[in-house]
Amino acid sequence: MSAVIARDKQWFGHPRGLSTLFFTELWERFSYYGMRTPLILFMTDAAYGGLGMGAETAGAIYGLYTFGVYALALPGGWIADRLVGQKKAVLYGGILIACGHYAMAVPTIATFYAGLFLIVLGTGLLKPNVSAIVGDLYEDKGARRDAGFSIFYMGINIGAALGPWLCSVVGEGRESAPWANWHYGFGLAGIGMTLALVQYVWGQKYIEGAGELKEEYAEPDKVAEAWRQFKIGLGAIIGLAIAIVALAAGGILPITLLGFAQATGYTVSVLAALYFIWVIGFVCHNSIERNRVGVCAILFVGAAMFWSGFEQAGSSFNLFARDDTNREIFGTEITAGALQSVNPIFIILLAPVIGMLWVWLDRRSPSIPAKFGFGLVLLGVGFLVLAWGSTYLVDGAKVGMQWLVVTYFFHTVGELCLSPVGLSSMTKLAPERLVGQMMGTWFMGAALGNLMAGLVSGFTVTMEKPQLFGTVAAIAVGGGFLFFVFTPVVKKMIGNLDEEPTEAA
Numbered sequence: 001m002s003a004v005i006a007r008d009k010q011w012f013g014h015p016r017g018l019s020t021l022f023f024t025e026l027w028e029r030f031s032y033y034g035m036r037t038p039l040i041l042f043m044t045d046a047a048y049g050g051l052g053m054g055a056e057t058a059g060a061i062y063g064l065y066t067f068g069v070y071a072l073a074l075p076g077g078w079i080a081d082r083l084v085g086q087k088k089a090v091l092y093g094g095i096l097i098a099c100g101h102y103a104m105a106v107p108t109i110a111t112f113y114a115g116l117f118l119i120v121l122g123t124g125l126l127k128p129n130v131s132a133i134v135g136d137l138y139e140d141k142g143a144r145r146d147a148g149f150s151i152f153y154m155g156i157n158i159g160a161a162l163g164p165w166l167c168s169v170v171g172e173g174r175e176s177a178p179w180a181n182w183h184y185g186f187g188l189a190g191i192g193m194t195l196a197l198v199q200y201v202w203g204q205k206y207i208e209g210a211g212e213l214k215e216e217y218a219e220p221d222k223v224a225e226a227w228r229q230f231k232i233g234l235g236a237i238i239g240l241a242i243a244i245v246a247l248a249a250g251g252i253l254p255i256t257l258l259g260f261a262q263a264t265g266y267t268v269s270v271l272a273a274l275y276f277i278w279v280i281g282f283v284c285h286n287s288i289e290r291n292r293v294g295v296c297a298i299l300f301v302g303a304a305m306f307w308s309g310f311e312q313a314g315s316s317f318n319l320f321a322r323d324d325t326n327r328e329i330f331g332t333e334i335t336a337g338a339l340q341s342v343n344p345i346f347i348i349l350l351a352p353v354i355g356m357l358w359v360w361l362d363r364r365s366p367s368i369p370a371k372f373g374f375g376l377v378l379l380g381v382g383f384l385v386l387a388w389g390s391t392y393l394v395d396g397a398k399v400g401m402q403w404l405v406v407t408y409f410f411h412t413v414g415e416l417c418l419s420p421v422g423l424s425s426m427t428k429l430a431p432e433r434l435v436g437q438m439m440g441t442w443f444m445g446a447a448l449g450n451l452m453a454g455l456v457s458g459f460t461v462t463m464e465k466p467q468l469f470g471t472v473a474a475i476a477v478g479g480g481f482l483f484f485v486f487t488p489v490v491k492k493m494i495g496n497l498d499e500e501p502t503e504a505a
Contacts, residue, residue, distance in 0.1 A: 014148050015137040017210060020203030022152055025130055026159040027196030028094065031101060032069075032123065033344075034163030034189040036314050037337040038171050039065070040457065041322055042182045048173025049182060051109070055319065056458035060261040062315050063454020065116050067264065070447035072124025074440045075233075077132075079125065082226035086129035086136070087204075087211035093125030094197045101190030105183045115186070128443070129211070136210035153351075160344035163192065168337025176333050258458070265451050272300060272444060279434070291493040292429040295368075296438050298490060299422055300445045302372045305479045306418055307449025308456070309379045309472055310411055313343060315457035317404060320386070320465070326398040339404055346412035354416040368425050369483045369490040375418025376480030382410035383473035390465035429494065 011019040040062045046052035053061075080089035100118030103111040134152050138145040169177075171185015217226070247253035255263075276297040284290040321327065322336035358365050366374065389403030422442060430438035459468050483490075 012151070014144070014151065015206070017137050017203070017207035018134065018148055018151065020200060020206050021130055021134050021137075022155040023203075024090070024094075024196045024200040025152065026155040027192045027199075028097065028126060028130070029156050029159030030163035030166075031097060031189040031193040031196070032119075032163070033160045033340065034167030034192060035101060035104065035119070035186055036066070037164035037318070037340045038168055038182060038185050040315050040318055041172060041336060044319065045173050045182070048180075049107075050173060051112075054458075055461045056258055059315055059454045059457035060258045061116075061454075062457065063451040064261050064264065065120065066311065066314070066450035066454060067447045068120035069123045069127070070443050070450060071268075072120055073128040073443045074124075076124035076126075077128040077436070077440075079230070080129045080132070081214070082217050083213075083223070083230060085211055085213035086132045087207065089125045089129045090133065090211070091197070091200065093122040093127075093129070094193060094200065096122030097126065098122075098190055098193040098197060101186055101193055105187035105190060107183050133207060133211035137207065154348065157344040157347045159192075161341045161348070163189065164340035165335075165338045168335040168340075172335040172337050174333075174335065258455075261451065261455060265448060265455070268444065268448050268451075272441065272448075275441070276300070279437075283434070284431070288495060289431050291495065293431070293434070293438075295490055295493050296426060296429050296441065298369070299372065299425060300441050302376065302418070302479065302483060303422055303442060303445035304448045304452070305476065306372075306375055306379055306414070307446050308452035309383065309449075309476050310415060311450045311453035312456060312472075313340060313408070313411070315454050316460050316468075317386075317407070319457060319460055320390075321401075321404060324390070324393050324398055324465070325404060326400055339401065339408075342405055342408040343412055343415075346409055347416070350412060351416060354413070367487060367491050368421055368494065369487045371417045371421045373480045373483030373487065375414040376476050376483065378410045378414030378417065378480075380473040380476030380478075380480060382407040382414070383469045383476060385410065387466045387469035387473060390469060393465060 010016060040058050042050045043053045043058035043061060044050065044055055051058075076089065076093070080086045084092070096118050100115040100120075100122060102115075103118060104115035131149075131152070134149060135145065138148060167185040167188050170180060170188055171182050172180055173182055174180060213223075217223070244253065244255070248255045276293065280290050280293050280297075284293055318336060318340065321339045325336070325339075327334045327336065327339070386403055386407045389399045392399050423439075426438045426442050427435055456468075456472065463471075
């Protein structure tokens with residue numbers, strides 16, 4: 001089926017369905033980052049119609065929201081694989097996301113939380129599955145398929161660059177634009193998601209045959225069993241949620257929003273550790289598999305560390321841009337949220353450069369752990385830049401935008417060193433029967449990092465910024481050097497990736 005798609009309709013030498021998915025993801029990322037950018041600003045704003053929360057509470061909500069977006073990619077992928085197929089999962093997810101944005105456009109606290117919940121559910125369905133459909137458009141896994149993904153990811157970053165800028169212009173509360181309203185920005189994000197849905201439905205004919213429920217799971221008895229498992233799992237989650245709410249309401253289980261966010265982080269960390277111990281001890285068949293899954297566990301820790309710093313772009317960096325940055329250009333003040341567009345613009349500009357660098361280095365290219373080390377060290381260098389800039393925040397002074405721009409530059413280069421190789425490595429290192437689970441751990445590492453990034457933003461009111469950013473820098477650089485130090489050990493654990501793990505246990 002995918003061969004027919006590839007032959008019949010072409011778009012710049014690629015299956016015509018790629019254009020459908022390109023613009024779907026462009027507008028979905030427009031809506032996601034367009035809403036996420038002003039989120040913590042809206043929650044902490046008390047002057048222009050925001051919620052007036054403290055930074056700790058707002059950071060906890062922000063962290064739980066971004067955690068949920070990534071964590072639900074796991075059940076979202078399972079629902080697509082076992083129940084409805086990727087094509088329908090993307091459609092249903094897009095509808096939920098749009099409804100969530102429009103709910104947030106209504107100025108009530110109930111619709112605000114309902115909107116966040118709907119967006120988490122919808123993104124969990126859409127995000128992992130739209131990429132899977134891109135892969136389904138191609139017969140092979142060669143260079144043409146890789147080029148198709150490169151074009152697709154360009155759409156992601158175009159949307160990520162446009163969303164923060166436009167949604168903050170109409171939504172960010174500020175003295176220079178009394179007409180702006182936070183809910184206008186949330187509504188504009190909803191319009192972006194609606195555009196994604198319209199052109200996705202219109203372009204369905206170009207992805208016919210891709211993203212369908214696979215034959216091995218499409219048999220009626222297997223579908224029925226999957227629905228039974230889904231209902232049991234959903235019922236267990238709802239029951240647990242009701243029990244926690246009832247215990248908290250009765251004073252039996254004293255819990256705060258911040259405490260819940262922190263407990264979530266601890267719980268996920270412990271469960272991840274237990275999972276890797278179980279897989280290494282009882283699931284792996286031989287020492288080669290055990291070593292490589294052990295490397296996956298190390299990369300999980302590195303990824304969580306990296307994203308806990310990188311994703312502060314939407315939390316503590318956003319507050320820094322609003323409160324401590326002089327954002328005036330040629331006599332006009334730009335919005336704090338507009339600076340969130342810097343990272344995706346850098347990605348668009350630098351991704352081809354970094355890609356060509358790895359090709360040019362060829363066999364001299366850094367190993368997997370070394371690239372993680374570079375990513376973490378560059379993350380730390382970015383925080384050192386901002387810590388340095390923060391020392392000039394005296395007597396109410398503000399610093400120039402160049403401090404954030406340079407920080408985003410280092411973070412972007414670090415992301416390009418770590419993120420692509422992390423994704424690729426998980427698929428290469430995991431035993432074939434465990435690839436899906438190992439990719440799930442990668443998403444959980446990102447989810448944990450996002451949660452930690454939200455929690456760290458709460459320290460902006462209790463710690464001096466040079467101390468806060470300097471501490472994060474020290475942790476990131478220290479983690480990076482640990483990857484460098486243990487690179488020979490990790491390389492030995494990886495071994496020859498072309499070697500099949502047939503050794504006896």
